[in-house]
Amino acid sequence: MSPPSPAIRTDGLRKQYGDAVAVADLDLTVDRGSVFGFLGPNGAGKTSTIRILTTLTTPTAGTAHVAGQPVSDRSAVVEHIGFLPEEPPLYDELTGREQLEYIAGLRGHEDWDRVESLLSRFDLDGDADRRVETYSKGMKQKLGLIQALLHEPDVLFLDEPTSGLDPRAARTVRDTIDEVAAADTTVFLSTHILPVVEELADTVGVLYDGELVAEGSPTALTDDVEAGSTLEDVFLDVTSADHAER
Numbered sequence: 001m002s003p004p005s006p007a008i009r010t011d012g013l014r015k016q017y018g019d020a021v022a023v024a025d026l027d028l029t030v031d032r033g034s035v036f037g038f039l040g041p042n043g044a045g046k047t048s049t050i051r052i053l054t055t056l057t058t059p060t061a062g063t064a065h066v067a068g069q070p071v072s073d074r075s076a077v078v079e080h081i082g083f084l085p086e087e088p089p090l091y092d093e094l095t096g097r098e099q100l101e102y103i104a105g106l107r108g109h110e111d112w113d114r115v116e117s118l119l120s121r122f123d124l125d126g127d128a129d130r131r132v133e134t135y136s137k138g139m140k141q142k143l144g145l146i147q148a149l150l151h152e153p154d155v156l157f158l159d160e161p162t163s164g165l166d167p168r169a170a171r172t173v174r175d176t177i178d179e180v181a182a183a184d185t186t187v188f189l190s191t192h193i194l195p196v197v198e199e200l201a202d203t204v205g206v207l208y209d210g211e212l213v214a215e216g217s218p219t220a221l222t223d224d225v226e227a228g229s230t231l232e233d234v235f236l237d238v239t240s241a242d243h244a245e246r
């Protein structure tokens with residue numbers, strides 16, 4: 001029997017905007033059920049990569065598969081994925097509950113008990129009948145995350161999921177990531193908040209100028225720098241101009 005295909009696989013994936021290379025021939029494999037921490041400085045190419053993997057843009061060259069489906073087949077990929085982008089796509093004029101019911105309907109996953117239980121879990125049940133335009137940034141972030149989780153996706157893409165959240169909400173998000181990963185969902189987590197990655201990620205990949213410059217478990221990467229170092233030390237080391245020249 002052949003081994004199950006990875007949750008995410010890219011081969012020579014490249015994205016250019018004109019002559020500018022945002023993603024440079026990226027070869028990446030993310031195992032099913034793992035939490036992959038995707039790091040890199042501003043402008044490294046993380047969002048471009050995520051946009052390709054979530055079928056929002058097309059690669060200039062190379063191929064990518066998510067949940068075994070080629071990203072060129074948008075409808076095959078989207079049913080397997082959830083995505084929380086930096087700015088969650090929400091309708092200001094709907095209430096929180098209507099927003100979730102609308103998305104659940106679109107996805108053919110009309111499980112109202114799940115909607116209610118997620119609203120309550122993220123402490124939004126008391127605000128669910130208010131219009132989204134009256135929500136704070138953190139409340140919109142939580143609603144966006146619920147929306148990404150509603151249909152129990154196989155692969156969940158999260159771009160700065162704890163941004164704008166108070167400590168309690170950030171804790172709920174981290175616990176949720178832990179839980180969905182334990183239930184075999186793959187989580188592709190892009191964030192600049194390194195302790196979150198240190199806590200949750202099984203594997204970390206660091207992108208620099210569109211290239212993967214480090215990959216491994218947080219422990220393996222930190223041990224490589226020196227004993228007692230943190231992911232921040234790794235990040236600063238592998239994304240320095242010196243390192244690129246070595």
Ligand SMILES: Nc1ncnc2c1ncn2[C@@H]1O[C@H](COP(=O)(O)OP(=O)(O)OP(=O)(O)O)[C@@H](O)[C@H]1O
Pocket residue numbers: 017020021022040041042043044045046047048049
């Ligand atoms: N639509 C676009 N048109 C032209 N250049 C773009 C476009 N989108 C991204 N870029 C460029 O591609 C490179 C990678 O950008 P990208 O947004 O993927 O980086 P990032 O790692 O997500 O950065 P950040 O951490 O700041 O969000 C940058 O140089 C950026 O200016």
